[in-house]
Amino acid sequence: MKTEEVIVATRMWLEQAVIGLNLCPFAKAVYVREQIRYSVSQAQDTGALLGDLERELVFLAQAAPEAVDTTLLVHPQVLTDFCEYNDFLALADAALENLGLEGVLQIASFHPAYQFAGTRADDITNYTNRSPYPMLHLLREASVNRAVAAFPEAQEIYQKNIKTMRRLGVAGWKALGL
Numbered sequence: 001m002k003t004e005e006v007i008v009a010t011r012m013w014l015e016q017a018v019i020g021l022n023l024c025p026f027a028k029a030v031y032v033r034e035q036i037r038y039s040v041s042q043a044q045d046t047g048a049l050l051g052d053l054e055r056e057l058v059f060l061a062q063a064a065p066e067a068v069d070t071t072l073l074v075h076p077q078v079l080t081d082f083c084e085y086n087d088f089l090a091l092a093d094a095a096l097e098n099l100g101l102e103g104v105l106q107i108a109s110f111h112p113a114y115q116f117a118g119t120r121a122d123d124i125t126n127y128t129n130r131s132p133y134p135m136l137h138l139l140r141e142a143s144v145n146r147a148v149a150a151f152p153e154a155q156e157i158y159q160k161n162i163k164t165m166r167r168l169g170v171a172g173w174k175a176l177g178l
Contacts, residue, residue: 001076003040009132010038010074016176021168023128023161026147035069043078046088053136054095060138061101071138079134082113092136106144108137127173128161 014036019028030036039056043049053073060071079085092107110131115121148154165173 006040006074006076006133007038010072010135013132013178016178017127017173020176021164023164025151025157026144030069030143033069035065035067037063037068037071039071039073041073041075041078043075045078046084046091049075049078049088050091050095053092054099056138057096057099057101057105060140061099061104065140065143069140069143072135073138074133074135076133080112082111082115085109085111085134104141106139106141108139110135110137122170124165124168124170124173125162127165127170128158132178 014027014031018024019031037056037060039052041049041052043052052075056071056073060068079088086109089107089109096102096105096107110129111134112130112132113121114129114131115126116123116129119126151157
């Protein structure tokens, strides 16, 4: 899979779903300011992906926030099964802790087959976290805290997203071309 194709699909998802549907009201600013780093892992197994994740965590922690505020680590060739991906998240959190970056960075999860606990696989609300490829979203805690402080209804985003997805429906999602 070509890196550029993965980035184009990821950017389209950001534009059409994340920003276009306002699933994350904080995404537009970093997108417009080009502060998102797109890193496409060529990993074929979880060990190689863990190495890529560690390198990206260190990179983001050391980068100037004005230049790179967040990273999308996309890994199209590994953890394509959602259950395996979900299990890997514990290793991702452990890497964050082992690097001494807990409280500095955090990891959000997106996957083409994302499924929240207690939902059916075809539940439209799962689509809030469905991306074109498996990915780990690396965020700065300070940036998240500033965004939440500036957005008084931050705790309501999840509920608003559920309403948006139910209104949109699967047909509406497919019409986005994602």
